[in-house]
Amino acid sequence: MRIRHLLTIVCMVLLSQISTAQVAKTDSTLASLSDKAIDKLSSKADKLASKLHKKSQKQLDKFERIEKKALRKIALKDSILGNSLLKESKEKYAAMKSRLRSGRLETLGLDNYLTKLDSLETGLACITKNFDISSNEKLASISNGIKSISSLKQSYKDAGSVGAFLKQQRNQLKQYSTKFGLDRQLKKLSKDYYYYGQMVADYKQVLNDPLKQQELVLKVIRKVPMFSEFFSKHSELASLFPNNGNIGTAAGLVGLQTTAMVRQGIQGQLQGASTAQINALQQQITQAQQELKQLKQKLSQMTSGNSEMEVPDFTPNSMRRKPFAKRLEYNANIQSTRNTPFWPTTSDIGLGLGFKLNDRSVIGLGASYKLGWGRDIRNIKITHEGLGLRSYIDWRLKGSFYLSGGYEQNYRQRIENISLLKQTDYWQQSGLLGLSKKIAVKKKMKTDIKLLFDFLYRQHVPETQPILFRVGYSF
Template sequence: MCLYELVHSQDSLTKIDRIVNFPSSFFTKVNKKTSTLEDRLTSQTEKYLQKQARREEKLKRKLAKVDSAAAKNCFAEDPTQRYNELIQKLKSDSVRVTKALNGSYLPYLDSLKGSLSFLNNNPQLLSSSKILPADVQKSLSNLQQLQGKMQQAEDIKQFLQQRKQQINNYLAHSTHLPASITGLCKNYSKDCYYYGEQLKEYKNILNDPDKMVKTALTLLNKVPAFTGFMQKNSMLASLFNLPTGTGAGNNAAASQAVTGLQSRSQVVSVLQNQVGGTGPNVNGMIQQNVQSAQGQVNTLRDKLNSLGGGSGDLDMPNFKPNNQRTKSFFKRLEFGTNIQSVQSSYFFPTTTDLGLSVGYKLNDKSTIGVGASYKIGWGKDFRHITITQQGMSLRSFLDIRVKGSFYASGGWEYNYQPLSMADSSSATHNPLNTNWTKSGLIGLTKIVSLKSKTFKKTKLQLLWDFMSYRQRPQTPAFKFRVGYTF
C-alpha cells in the first residue's frame, strides 16, 4: 500500500538569504566608474609612453654624437616601435586578470569583485527585482577588464623603471656629458615617478566607494551565503588559504595553511627553556617586546607614507615631487567664499563685499585663481539704514605658502562702484559718474583650523591696496577679509 502526501521542501536559500530592495543603480554606478577609470588610465598611459618614446629617440640621437658605441648598446631596439607595442597591447579589449594587483590590499575592490561574482553565481537572489543577470555579468566583466588594464599598467611601470635604470647605468660610465643629455635623463626619471604616482591615484579612486555602493554592500553582508562566499573566494582567502568551518577536514586545512610556521605555544616553550624555569614571565616579556616592535614599525610606516611609499615599490625621487600633478583637473580646484566690510565715507555708504572664488592648485604650496564679489550698501549709519546695490568686483589672486599655515597673498582687482553722496537718503546714481577702479593687493593669509566641521578651513586675510592712493575718490588702503575654503 502507498500513501501520497504533498510536502513543501525548503528552498536552497532561506528567506534570510534573499535580497530585498537591492538598488538597481548599483550596477550603473559600477559601470560608470570602471569605464571612466579605464578611459583615463588608457589615455594617460598612452601620453606617458608617447612622451617617453620621443625622449628616448632624442636621447639616442644626442648620445650618438658623443658616444656612438654607448648609444648603440643602450638603444639596441627601436624605442618608438617598443612603446607603440605597449600602447596597442593596452588598448586591446582582450585584457584579463592573470595575477593579483601589485601594491597594497584594496578592501573595497575585493568586496566589489566578490559581490559581483556572488550575484553572478546566484541570479535567483535578484529574481524579485528588475535586475537582469546580463547586468551583473556586464558589471563583473567591466571590473575584470579594468583590473586587467591596471595590471598591464603595473607592467608598464616596471618596464619604465627598468629602462630608466638601464639608461642611467650606461650614462654613468660616460663623463663630461652635455647638459642637454643629462636634462633628458632627469625628465625621463621624473615622468617615471609621476606615472607610478598616477597609478596610485587611480587605485585610490577605485578603492573609494560612494553611498550607493556602500548600501549595496551592506545589504549583501546581511546574507549568510555571501559571507561564506567571501571567506572562500576573496583575495585574502586566496592569499592565505583561509579555511572555513570547524570540521576535521577544516582543521587539516588550517594546519596545511600554516605549514612551516611555529605555533605560539612552541615559541613560548622554547623561550621558557632558554631563560629557565625560575626566569621572568615569558608571556609578559613577549608582549612587552611585541608592543615595542609594533611602535617602531608604526614609526617606520609613517615615514614611508610621508615619502610616498605607503604601498607598492618605493621609488625614491631625486627631486621634490609635485603631489598635485597626478590629480585630475577638478580635484585640483579649490572653492571659497569671503566677506569684507568698509565704513561709509562722504561718497560711499557702508558696504559689504560678498565674494566667491575658485582656485587651481599649481602645487602643494601655490594656488592661483579668479573670483568675483557683489557689493551691498547699508546706508550712512544706524539711523539711516538703506539696503542698496553698490556694484561688483572682478578678482584674481595668487597664494604661496610661506611657513605652516601662513601664506603670502597677492592679487589684481577691478572694482565697479557708482559714485553717490553717502548722506543722501535716496540711492540715486548718475550713470555718467560710474567707473571701474583698479586695486593691486599684497599681504598675508592665515588659515585657522577651528574645531568645527563647517568652518574648519577659515581664512583670515590682511591686504594692502598699493593703488588706492591713485583712486579718486580714495578708498581704504588696507582690507581685512574673512573667508572659508571648501
Template sequence: MKHLYCLWLFVMFSLPASAQDSLFALPQNYLGSIEKKSEKVSNRIDASAEKAVSKLLRQEEKLYRKVKKISPEQAEGIFRKGLDSLRGLKTAMKSGKLQLPPGIKQHVPALDSMATSLKFLGGNQELLQGSKEKLQGAVSGIQSLQQSLDNAAQIERYIKEQQKALKAQLAQFTGLSKNLQAISKDAYYYNQQVKEYKSLLSDKKKAEKKALELLSKSKIYKDFMQRNSQFSGLLGLPATGATAQIEGLQTRAMVEEALRQRVGNNPASRQAVSQLMDNAQQAFSKYKDKLPNMSTMSDEPDFKPNPFKSKTFLHRLELGGNIQFQKTSQYFPSSTEIAGQAAYKLNGRSSAGLGVSYTLGMGTGWNHIRFSHQGIGLRSFLDWKLKGSFYVYGGAEAKYITTIRNGNDLKAWNNWKPSALIGISKKYKINAKLKGNIQLVYDFMARQQMPVSSPIILRLGYTK
C-alpha cells in the same frame, strides 16, 4: 483579514533562508553607476599609460641622439631594442589593440567589492528590478577596468626596468643626468597618477552606497563575498562560512577573548580599552602617512616631488570665500563685500585662483539703514607659503563701484576701478573639512579711486 495575515506569516516562515534574504531590491541605477565609473576610470588609466609611454619614448630618442654623436655603435646597442619596443607599444595603445601577456592581477578593494557584487547579482537576478540587461554592461566595464589596471602595472614595471637599465648603461657618459632625471620624474608621477585614479573607485555615489548597504545586511551575500572575492582568493580562505585563521595572525575572536580575560566584562573597562585602541590606530595612521607612498623603499624618488601634480583637476581645486567691511563712520559699515573664489593648487606651497565679489550697500549710519546694490568685482590672486601657516598674498582686482540700476550699467567700462593688492594671510583649521583665513592687504591704487577708500583691507574667509 486574520486568515490572510496567518497565511502571510506561514509563507514567510516557510520560505528558505535564501528566498527570505532576497526580498529586498537594489536601486535601479546601481548597475549604470558601476558601468559609468568603471568606464571613466579605465579611460583615464589608459590615457595616462599612453602618455607615460610617449614621454619615455621622447626621452629615449633624445638620449639616443646624444649618445650617437659620441659612439654610434654603443647607441645602437643600448637603445635600438628599447626604441622599437616603445614604438610598437605606443602604436598598439593608440589603435586600442594592446595585448600584454598576463601578469599579476591587481587587487583594488573597491573594485573587488563591485566585481563580487555583480557575480552575486548574476546568480540572484530577481534583485535587479528589471535591470538584467544592464548587468552584462556593468560586468564588461569591470572586466575592462581590471585589464586596464593590469596593463598599467606591467607598463609601470617596464618603465622602472628601463630606467634602471639606462642608468647603468649610460653611467660612462657625461651630460645625460638631466634626461635621466626626467625619466625618473615621469615614472614617479605616472605611478602616483594611477594610484589617484584607483582612489576614484572608492568615491561611491548614492546608488552604490545604498546597494552595498542592502547587500551587506544579507548573510547569503556575506558568505558569497567570503568565498568569491579576490581578496579571499589571495589569502586562501576556505569556501565555507567559517572564520579562517591565517598562520601567524590572530583572529578577531582570539583578540576579543584575550581582552575579556584581561579586563573582564566591566563596561567602563571595555570602553577605556576601546578608546586606547582607537588612539593607537590614529597614531599608526599618522606614522604610515609619513612613510613614502611606494611599493618598496628603493622606489623613493631622487628629487622633491610635487604632491599635487598627479591629482585630477577637480582634486586640485580649493573653493572658498571671504567678507570685508568698509566704514563711513566710526561704528557703522557702509558696505559689505562678499566674495567667492576657486584656487588651483600649483604645489604644496602655492596656489593661484579667480573670484567674483558682490558689494551690498548698508546705508550711512544707524539711523539711516538702507540696503542697495553697490557693485560687483572680478578677482585674480596668488598666494605662496611664507612660513608655517603664514602666506604672502598678491592680487589684481577690478570693481564696478557705482550703484547698479540695470545690466546696461555694467557696460560702462570707465566705472570699473582697478586694485593692486599685496599682503599677508594667516590660515587656520576650523574643523576636519573647513579652514579659515585672515587677510591683511594693502591696495596700492586705493588713493587713485573716487571715492577715495582706505588702502588697508582686512578680510575674513574660509576654504574647503
C-alpha cells in the same frame, strides 16, 4: 518498527521544510538584488576602466617621447650606441602598447589584488552558476556586471604592469646618465614615473572604498548561502593562495610553531637570568616594537600605498594628482568702511575663484561689488557704489600664514546707469601686498583674514585709505 517509520517520515518532512525555507530565502535574496544597482555599478566600472586605460596609454607615449630625446642626445656623441638604443626602445614601446591594447600584459599577483572587486565578481559569478534566474533582464544585468568588473580589474593590473615597465626603462637609462649628461631627461622621467605611481595608488584606494552601489550589491551577495564556499574555491584570492584541503584541520598545522613552543624557547634562553635582566629585555623589546611601528608609518607615507618603495628626489606636488575641479578653491570676503562706530557707510563684497598651483600657492580671479548702506541706522538707503575686478595670489610662508598680493581695477562712482561703466576715467588701479592667515573652521572651510597695503592709493581721486582689512571664507 512503527516508531522508526514514524521518525523517518518526520525527518523527511523537516528536511523538506528546511530545503523549502532555504530556497525561499535564496529567492528573496536574489529578488532584493536590484538591477538598477548592478547597472550603476557596471557603468561606474566601465568609466573607471576606460579612464585608467587612457591614462596608461598617455603615460607610455609621454615616457617614450622623453626617452627618445635622451637617446638622440646619446646618438650625437656615440651614433652606434645611440641608434642601437633608439631601435631597441622603439621595439619595446611598440610591443608594450600592443599588449596593452589587447589586454595581454603580465599581472603582478598580490600587488594588484583588489578585495572589493574580487568579492563582487566572484559573488555575481556564484549567482549565475548556482541559480536559475527566470528574468532575462536580471541575467543580462549580472552578466554585464561581471564583464565590467573584470575589465576594470584588468585595466588596474595593466596600469601596474605599465608602471613596472616605465621603471625598468628609466633605470636602464640611468647607466648612461653621467657619461652623456642625461640628468634633465632623467629628472623628467623620475617625476612622471612617481606621479603615475601615485595615480595608480589613488585608483586602488578608490576601488577599495565602499561605494554606495558596490555596498548594496555586496550586501545581497553575502546573504547567498554558498557564497563563502564558492569564494574559497573560485575567487582570484583563492588562485593566489591555493587551498590544499588541510586548512582548518590538524594536518594544516603540521610544522608550524605554536605559542607554547615559542614561549618555551624564550624561557630556555633566559634560564639563569635575573629579574632585572628580564625586565630590561622586555623594555628593549617594547622600545624596538615602537620604533618599528614608527618606521612602518614613515615608509607608508613615503610610498603612499605603493608596494614598491619609490622615494622621490624632489618635492612632490600633491595637486598634480588631482583632477582640475578638485584644484579649484572658492572664496568670499567682505570689507567695510564705517561712517560711525556702529554703522558702515559701504561694504565691498568680493567673490573669487582660485586655482591651486601646488601645496603652497593659489592664484585666482574675482569680482567685487560696493554696497552703500546710507548715512546712519536712521537713514538706511541701499545704493550701488561701485564694482571691481580682481586678481590675486596667496603663497604660504609657514603654517597658516600666507604672503598675499594682487592687482585690482575698481569703479568707485555711484552706478546710476550701466553705461557709465564704460568711462575709463572712473576706474582706479590698486596694487596690493600683505599678509593673510587662514583658520580652519570645518573640514573644507577656512576663514581668511587679510591685511593688505595698496601701493597705488595716492593715485586715487579722491585719495583712499592705504591699509585694507578683509575677512572672508574659502572652501
